[in-house]
Amino acid sequence: MPKGLLFGSRSFDLRHLTMLVLLAVMLILPLFGDAYLLRVATRVIVLSMVAISLDILLGYGGLISFGHAMFLGSGGYVLGVLTYLGIGNGFVVYPAAIALSVVLACIVGMIVLRTVGVYFIMITLAFAQMLYYLANGIRIGENYGGDEGLPLPSRTDFLGALNFNDPAVFHYFTLAILVAILYVSYKLVNSRFGRVIKACRDNERRAKSLGYNTFGYRLVAFMISGGIAGLAGALHMNLQKFVSPDELHWIISGDLLIMVIVGGANSLIGPIIGTGVFVLLEEGISNLTEHWMAIFGPMLILIVLFGRRGIYGLIKPKGEDG
Amino acid sequence: MSLLLIIEQMLNGVQFGIMLFLMAAGLTLIFGIMDFVNLTHGSLYMLGGFFGAKSIAWLTALTGWSDIWLLTLLFVLGVMLGILITVGLNAILEVTIFRRLYSGTHLDHVLATFGLLLFFNEFAKILFGSEPMNVPKPPTLLSPIEIIPGITYSSYRLAITVVGILAAIGLYLLISRTRVGMLIRAGASNREMVAGLGMNINRLFTLVFALGAGLAALAGVMTTPLTSVQVGIGEEIMILTFVVIVIGGIGSIRGAFIASILIGLIDTIGRFLLPMFLGYTLGPAIAAMAIYLAMAGVLFFRPSGLFAPGRG
Amino acid sequence: MTEAVLKVEGLTKRFGALIANEDVDLDVQPGEVHAVIGPNGAGKTTFVSQLAGELRPDHGRILLGGRDVTALPVHKRARLGLARSYQITSVIPSFSALENVAFAAQAIDGNSFKFWKPARSVDHLNEKAAAILAEIGLGHRQDILVKNMSHGEHRQLEIAMALATDPKVLLLDEPTAGMGPAATEGMIAFLDTLKGRYAILMIEHDMDVVFSLADRISALVNGRRVATERPDQIRQNAEVRRAYLGDKADKLNVSRSKASPGGDTSC
Numbered sequence: 094m095p096k097g098l099l100f101g102s103r104s105f106d107l108r109h110l111t112m113l114v115l116l117a118v119m120l121i122l123p124l125f126g127d128a129y130l131l132r133v134a135t136r137v138i139v140l141s142m143v144a145i146s147l148d149i150l151l152g153y154g155g156l157i158s159f160g161h162a163m164f165l166g167s168g169g170y171v172l173g174v175l176t177y178l179g180i181g182n183g184f185v186v187y188p189a190a191i192a193l194s195v196v197l198a199c200i201v202g203m204i205v206l207r208t209v210g211v212y213f214i215m216i217t218l219a220f221a222q223m224l225y226y227l228a229n230g231i232r233i234g235e236n237y238g239g240d241e242g243l244p245l246p247s248r249t250d251f252l253g254a255l256n257f258n259d260p261a262v263f264h265y266f267t268l269a270i271l272v273a274i275l276y277v278s279y280k281l282v283n284s285r286f287g288r289v290i291k292a293c294r295d296n297e298r299r300a301k302s303l304g305y306n307t308f309g310y311r312l313v314a315f316m317i318s319g320g321i322a323g324l325a326g327a328l329h330m331n332l333q334k335f336v337s338p339d340e341l342h343w344i345i346s347g348d349l350l351i352m353v354i355v356g357g358a359n360s361l362i363g364p365i366i367g368t369g370v371f372v373l374l375e376e377g378i379s380n381l382t383e384h385w386m387a388i389f390g391p392m393l394i395l396i397v398l399f400g401r402r403g404i405y406g407l408i409k410p411k412g413e414d415g
Numbered sequence: 416m417s418l419l420l421i422i423e424q425m426l427n428g429v430q431f432g433i434m435l436f437l438m439a440a441g442l443t444l445i446f447g448i449m450d451f452v453n454l455t456h457g458s459l460y461m462l463g464g465f466f467g468a469k470s471i472a473w474l475t476a477l478t479g480w481s482d483i484w485l486l487t488l489l490f491v492l493g494v495m496l497g498i499l500i501t502v503g504l505n506a507i508l509e510v511t512i513f514r515r516l517y518s519g520t521h522l523d524h525v526l527a528t529f530g531l532l533l534f535f536n537e538f539a540k541i542l543f544g545s546e547p548m549n550v551p552k553p554p555t556l557l558s559p560i561e562i563i564p565g566i567t568y569s570s571y572r573l574a575i576t577v578v579g580i581l582a583a584i585g586l587y588l589l590i591s592r593t594r595v596g597m598l599i600r601a602g603a604s605n606r607e608m609v610a611g612l613g614m615n616i617n618r619l620f621t622l623v624f625a626l627g628a629g630l631a632a633l634a635g636v637m638t639t640p641l642t643s644v645q646v647g648i649g650e651e652i653m654i655l656t657f658v659v660i661v662i663g664g665i666g667s668i669r670g671a672f673i674a675s676i677l678i679g680l681i682d683t684i685g686r687f688l689l690p691m692f693l694g695y696t697l698g699p700a701i702a703a704m705a706i707y708l709a710m711a712g713v714l715f716f717r718p719s720g721l722f723a724p725g726r727g
Numbered sequence: 728m729t730e731a732v733l734k735v736e737g738l739t740k741r742f743g744a745l746i747a748n749e750d751v752d753l754d755v756q757p758g759e760v761h762a763v764i765g766p767n768g769a770g771k772t773t774f775v776s777q778l779a780g781e782l783r784p785d786h787g788r789i790l791l792g793g794r795d796v797t798a799l800p801v802h803k804r805a806r807l808g809l810a811r812s813y814q815i816t817s818v819i820p821s822f823s824a825l826e827n828v829a830f831a832a833q834a835i836d837g838n839s840f841k842f843w844k845p846a847r848s849v850d851h852l853n854e855k856a857a858a859i860l861a862e863i864g865l866g867h868r869q870d871i872l873v874k875n876m877s878h879g880e881h882r883q884l885e886i887a888m889a890l891a892t893d894p895k896v897l898l899l900d901e902p903t904a905g906m907g908p909a910a911t912e913g914m915i916a917f918l919d920t921l922k923g924r925y926a927i928l929m930i931e932h933d934m935d936v937v938f939s940l941a942d943r944i945s946a947l948v949n950g951r952r953v954a955t956e957r958p959d960q961i962r963q964n965a966e967v968r969r970a971y972l973g974d975k976a977d978k979l980n981v982s983r984s985k986a987s988p989g990g991d992t993s994c
Contacts, residue, residue: 157522204711207718211446211665214521215657216714222654223707230700239696280843288846289839292819292830299817302779303892304805304834313840343654347529354526387537393530397523398515 107408112362115369119268123261131260135332137365137372138267142274142325144352144364146318151350152358153282154314155294156206157214160221161349163201164319166228166341167194168326173243173336177233183251187327194323195316197224202315206308209297221346228338242337249331257331267328271365274321278361281317290314355396357405366404422566424687425680430572432679433579437634438656439663439671440586441627447666448602449517449620452524455508456631457653458535459501463632464644465543467497468550483554490553494636501632502625509624514617532650539646547645575637582633583672586626590668599623655682658710664720674721678706730793732757732926733778733809733896738787740773747773749950751787755896758923762937763930765947766970771930772814774947775900778928779811780804792895806835808895812885814904814930818873824884825869828856831891856891863887863917879910886917897921899929903936915939946970 122134143165150156171190180186205216232238248257257263281287289310292300300307330336339345348371356367378385400406442456471493480486508531516527552571559567590596598619634652635644642648659678663670685705690698713721731754738751747770755761765771776782778789780801789797796804805811819827829852833839836852847853860869863883868876873884882902889897902918903911911933918940921927931937937944938958945955948970954961961967 151522157525159525204715208714211450211452211521212661212714212719214452214525215661216710219654219658219661219707219710223704226700226703226707229703230697232696280845283845283847284843285833285839285841285846285849287842288826288830288833291821295819295821296817298781299813299819299888301801302805302811302813302817303831303888304802305839306802310839343650347525350522350525351529354522358522384537384541386533387541390530390532390534390537393533394512394527397519397527397530398512 108362108405111366111408115365119264123264128260131264132332133372133376135260135264135267136329137369138264138271139325139328139332140349140352140372141365141368142271142328143322143349144356144368145274145278145361146321146325147349148353148358148361148364149278149282149290149314149318149321151353152360152363153287153294154290154311156311156315157350158205158217158318158346159214159343159350160201160217160219160346161318161322162341162343162345163221163224164194164198164322165326165329165345166224166336166338167197167319168323168328169330169336169340170228170231170243170326171323172249172327172330173245174231174233176246176249177237177243181247181250183249183255186249187324190327191320191324194326195320197323198316198319199312202312202319206311206315218343218346221341221343225338225341225343228341240338242335242339245330245334245336263331267332270324270328274324275361278321282361286310286313351393355403357403357409360405360409363403363405370404419566420687423568424684426568426576427572428680428683429676430576430579430679431683432676433576433583434634434638435652435655435659435679436583436672436675437579437630438652439659439675440583440668441623441630442656443660443663443666443668443671444599444623445627446660448599448623450521451513451517452521452528453513454525454528454653455531455535456627456656457649457651458532459505459628459631459649460635460652461539461644461646461649462504462535463497463501463635464639464648465497465539465548466500467494467632467636468548468639468644469543470494470496470500471550487553487555494633497636498629498632501635502628505628506621506625509621513624514620517620535649536646543646545646547643548639549643550639552640571640578637579634582630586630586668595619595622655706658706660720662710662713662720664723667720667722670720670722678709681706681709731755731790732792733928734790734793735778736788736790738774738777738789739785740770740777740782741785746950748777748784748947751947751950751952753945753952753955755926755928757926759942760918760922760927760929760940762941762944763928763947764932764934764937764944768949769947769970770950771947772900773950775811775898775930778898779809805892808893809898810889810892810894810896811898812882812889812900812902814900816878816881816885818881818884818888820874821872823870823872824860824865824876824880825853825856827873827884828859828887828891829853831888832856832859835892856887859887859890862920863890864913879906882906882910882914883917886914890921894925897925897927897929899927899931901931901933902929903931903933911936 119134119138123131143161146164147158147161150158168190171193172186175186175189201220205213205220208216229240231243233243237243255262255266257266282291289300289305293305293307293311297307326340329340352367352371353364354367355370356365357363374389375385378388382388438456438460442453445451445453445456471490474489474493474496475486478485478489480489512527512531516523556571556574558570560570560573562568562573590599602619635649655678659671659674662677663672663674682702682705685702686699689702689705692698693701733755735751735753738748740748751774753761753763763771763774773782777784780796780799784797787797788795791804791807791809794807796807796809799807819830822830826847829846829849832852832855833846833849857866857869860866863886865880865883865887868880873881876884882904886899886902903914906914915936918927922940929937929940941958943955944958944961946953946961946964946967948966953966953970954964956964
């Protein structure tokens with residue numbers, strides 16, 4: 094039986110409308126030629142990928158990773174360092190960024206996934222902090238790296254096929270990747286693998302007693318999530334043309350959690366909406382006052398106390414699960 | 416000569432470890448007893464530092480005293496005032512916000528306290544500015560002191576180490592010798608039991624929160640003359656505190672103590688030794704990573720820490 | 728004597744000074760229902776947890792189909808054919824009844840590193856799950872989310888999930904806990920249909936259930952197995968009577984019409 098893509102329901106509702114409007118906005122934005130707006134929009138797209146990857150762990154897997162910025166950094170640094178070494182071919186550096194992030198996720202996952210609950214939250218945070226310090230130690234020559242960060246020395250080249258220096262080209266490229274990630278993630282969370290991950294979230298003990306090696310499934314989910322986030326990290330590097338340890342700072346990990354929750358965890362478009370809202374608020378309020386966190390912080394508390402289901406919960410038809 | 420330096424670094428490590436313990440003792444109880452993820456503990460350290468620094472400056476300006484013993488007294492009073500203000504502020508938060516969150520999920524805790532932390536940082540920036548704020552050491556504790564013949568050490572560092580140890584002993588006596596301490600211990604391993612004993616669990620929570628806030632503020636304000644206080648300083652120490660708690664085992668005061676000293680030593684000695692061997696870029700980076708590597712090592716073999724209560 | 732499907736030798740578990748299980752020997756023969764009874768605090772829960780692999784015994788061995796599984800983790804024992812139901816309902820609340828059972832069936836259907844095809848359209852899992860639900864009497868409820876089901880239905884679903892893993896041994900921890908009289912009757916009738924098809928180790932408080940179903944009954948008292956007898960004989964056992972005196976001694980005499988000690992017991 095055919096299911097509506099992304100939503101698991103065939104009837105048209107508010108969610109489809111939201112997605113179509115968002116997609117349309119993203120498609121026509123480059124035509125206006127406003128460099129600032131386009132940059133913000135591309136940033137929403139790239140960070141959305143990280144948010145989706147985090148939601149696979151958080152919303153579907155019930156794993157509160159407080160260190161997801163580490164993959165944003167790993168992707169960016171791989172791209173940066175390889176480009177410095179003279180490897181600027183996108184067909185090499187992108188797979189390398191993804192591969193290293195997957196390996197990183199595997200190593201970190203082997204330790205953090207042995208723990209649960211509060212331990213898991215704190216340990217993912219601590220690991221990200223460790224990589225933050227490692228990034229501080231990455232130096233290229235005399236002038237680059239360390240806490241000052243690494244500028245991208247030359248643009249990533251896809252055998253002449255894509256000109257990343259054209260913001261519109263880069264925008265459409267990231268948009269295409271986001272759509273692909275959405276499709277793959279949709280398949281993933283509804284697959285038999287996704288079913289195991291969701292069951293582990295609800296009742297890990299039961300999954301074990303039925304014969305599932307829950308650690309193994311969670312580890313693979315962690316690696317997939319890390320890979321997607323690493324890809325986004327590389328794109329983020331191409332967007333900013335700069336990566337620094339700040340990318341891995343734990344506040345960024347916290348921001349990512351906020352994007353997922355505010356948008357609505359346990360859905361695939363929730364994180365996109367959340368990222369959009371977060372970035373627009375950041376840009377909007379920080380233009381009004383430099384103390385935007387003094388407004389944003391209390392907003393978060395209110396969201397937790399009064400609006401737990403996220404924005405996605407508001408546009409989702411009542412009575413539908415997931 | 417280099418032996419002298421190493422002894423000094425080790426003492427610094429112990430001193431830093433004691434400060435970490437003051438942070439960790441409260442937080443491990445908050446995690447253990449209330450199952451509450453609190454990201455604002457570092458903010459209390461920072462606020463304690465700011466309020467203490469302001470109080471000392473204010474008292475000094477108000478009295479205009481110049482006698483070194485009177486100034487030392489003002490320092491002590493300022494420290495206490497700083498702690499008092501921080502504990503009071505935290506008590507207001509506990510009653511208005513935290514209490515509503517206890518029944519929520521860990522995710523609720525993380526989000527709300529993260530928001531609060533962001534707010535505290537801006538609040539401190541608006542109130543105290545974004546420049547580091549310094550406090551002079553009390554004038555009686557300026558010159559080094561000979562601890563054993565031939566070896567001298569900063570008298571201020573020694574003093575705060577002693578205060579920290581006294582606080583630790585006080586905490587130990589409170590936990591092990593009093594009825595309240597018995598309830599706290601019971602709560603760390605079995606929450607339902609405490610409720611079953613007919614104890615007002617809300618009062619116990621408020622008490623543990625106040626205790627934790629007081630210790631964190633004490634650490635913050637005592638460290639200020641050494642490192643000065645600025646926005647963001649609390650977060651770094653908070654993450655270190657997390658590492659301590661995780662290694663020690665959530666809810667275990669004894670584990671927190673041992674892990675604090677361990678991390679204090681690894682951190683201080685690593686920062687001192689590794690740059691000599693690895694150079695001034697990689698050295699500090701690896702030194703900063705050392706404690707996390709230690710944590711990873713412990714957790715690989717003992718996923719719930721060294722001394723997790725109630726977990727066998 | 729045929730080879731036991733499940734064999735326990737000298738199982739001992741202490742928590743500090745407290746002895747939860749001491750030197751317990753026990754076996755379950757193919758097709759047999761072996762019930763374990765005992766007053767509260769006799770160590771039944773500890774015993775089950777060790778069999779399932781959630782607790783590691785201090786001493787002793789657990790053999791599953793002749794293979795030593797004492798050191799194996801929970802999921803490996805399950806894959807060797809040990810299925811359990813929990814005393815406190817343990818299901819996946821956000822799944823439908825059908826998906827819960829299909830999830831259980833999926834556990835033995837190769838590995839689950841299958842990332843593409845929607846889980847809901849894997850027909851052979853759905854068909855197997857639907858058949859088991861129909862057999863246990865939940866066929867009409869298969870599309871209901873389990874968080875919206877009643878307690879009795881949860882108990883049934885527990886068993887259905889265990890059955891979907893094609894077990895060799897069923898470990899049932901108080902299958903009728905918290906059920907009303909009518910639902911208990913239904914459960915007994917259903918479990919009766921499983922007799923002979925699976926080796927069943929059942930922990931149970933309700934003596935009606937025990938005497939209706941068990942081929943052999945073992946009594947645990949203070950962590951030690953004091954007797955293993957056929958149902959008609961266990962009532963006469965002095966040690967068992969002493970342990971139950973004042974508590975459930977009368978219950979041991981309750982004889983239900985259906986309680987006919989199996990003649991096919993292979994001791």
